[in-house]
Amino acid sequence: MRWEKGTGLPEVLAPAGDRERLEAAVRFGADAVYLGGKEFGMRSAPANFGPDELKEAVRFAHGAGVRVYLTCNIVAHNRECGRLPDFLASSKDAGVDALIITDLGVLRLAQKYAPGVDIHISTQAGVTSWAAARAFYDLGAKRVILARELTLEEIAGIRAKTPKELELEAFVHGAMCVSFSGRCLLSNYFTGRDGNRGGCAQPCRWKYALEEETRPGRYMPIVESGGGTYILNSRDLCMIRHIPEMVRAGVDSLKIEGRAKSAYYTAVTSNAYRCAVDAYGKDPKAPLPEWIAEETEKISHREYSAGFYLGGEPGQIPNGGYVRGWKIIAVCMGMSDGRAILSQRNRFFRGCRAEVLQPGIPPYELTLDDMLDQDGIPVECANHAQMSVFLKTGRPVPKGAIFRSRTDPDD
Secondary structure, three states: OOOOOOOOEEEEEEEEOOOHHHHHHHOOOEEEEEEOOOOOOOOOOOOOOOHHHHHHHHHHHEEEEEEEEEEOOOOOOEEEHHHHHHHHHHHHOOOEEEEOOOOOOHHHHHHHHOOOOEEEEEEEEHOOOHHHHHHHHHHOOEEEEEEOOOOHHHHHHHHHOOOOOEEEEEEEEEEEOOOOEEEEOOHHHOEEEEEEEEOOOOOHHEEEEEOOOOOOOOEOOOOHHHHHHEOOEEEEOOOHHHHHHHHHHHEEEEEOOOOOOOOOHHHHHHHHHHHHHHHHHHHOOOOOOOHHHHHHOOOOOEEEEOOOOOOOOOOOOOOOOEOOOOEEEEEEEEOOOOOEEEEOOOOEEEEOOEEEEEEOOOEEEEEEEEEOOOOOOOEEEEEEOEEEEEEEEOOOOOOOOOOEEOOOOOO
16 A cells, blocks of 8 residues: 555545546545445435445555545434445445444444444544544544644644544545535525435535515625625635645645546646655655646636635635636547547647646646547547547657646637
8 A cells, every 4th residue: 555654644535436536546646545335425426336336446446555435424314224234344345445434323333344444534523622533533433534624733732632543634625615514404405405415416606695575586696796696605625735734733644525526636636735745755844846736726626725724714705716727638548659549528629739747747738739530630620529639749648647728718
């Protein structure tokens, strides 16, 4: 396995919503991945993994030295308890390294039906003190995933008063929940989809207006910008420039949010945090190379903040806007006769400038001049989904490398 506690460096933990995203996480440097089965996880939108898919995912990840943590972190109701034993037993048989759990009843069931599998306590459990962390340790937990509402100083206090064998995991990147560590009922009220059992419709991201009781149908916007107001829309978390502080606070695992996000997002964030941790390992006092921090700007995101870690709180984004300055255009499937075999993801044209992202090195630019289709005919535009394009590159491009370009204003 890549990461070992006690090395002085934290684990890079990436999301894997399906097989494509799993492969992206592994290829771009994650030490571990977290993923969900078809039931009992907090993200039902991604494809997730059935029993056979889970076995194959574990085999693939372990073959690359990457750990697999399986979510079983719903707040369970009576009707789910009867199905949990089979799910837990099959998860153990699949070889997962840990189960991510919120519910105390599920914890006890896991210890009975998946003995020997590590228990990680979900952020849903709201661990904000050393007393809670030690209590879960006494119940058999190997790790606690800390609530997002903690400062670095508070995390250091938890680390100081908990057994060194207890691992601490903390989110470092991705969407922030407007409620307390995901405990929200807005989705239940508006859509009937339970946000505490994987079905959150994210109504905190919606645009809202006021309706006066005696004037039905007349909506009065709560205007903070020309586009309206998104009064519950939290900023995204980004701690790429604060790895040293996270390490000093005693965090063992750096968690990237986003199982429902794209394989491109998984690849870019995994690579950025892998490179940031490696840079810290080489020289803890050196500033972060700027290209690494810039990588986090090349994915779709809301305005970033440091969450609660540095004091204060993330705040909201009243205009609801995403920053989308870059898009993936192709993935390299290998090399043939000096040409990179590209699988198209978004339309691109001959002569356009693209960046190539490979694991562990700064991205570099290429001009996409000499392009052929699979019949050897010159291509002016790659405009068919996943069409193959053979690109003359002048340098080898490894399988899985990502080609991206800046977005057009009209995209």
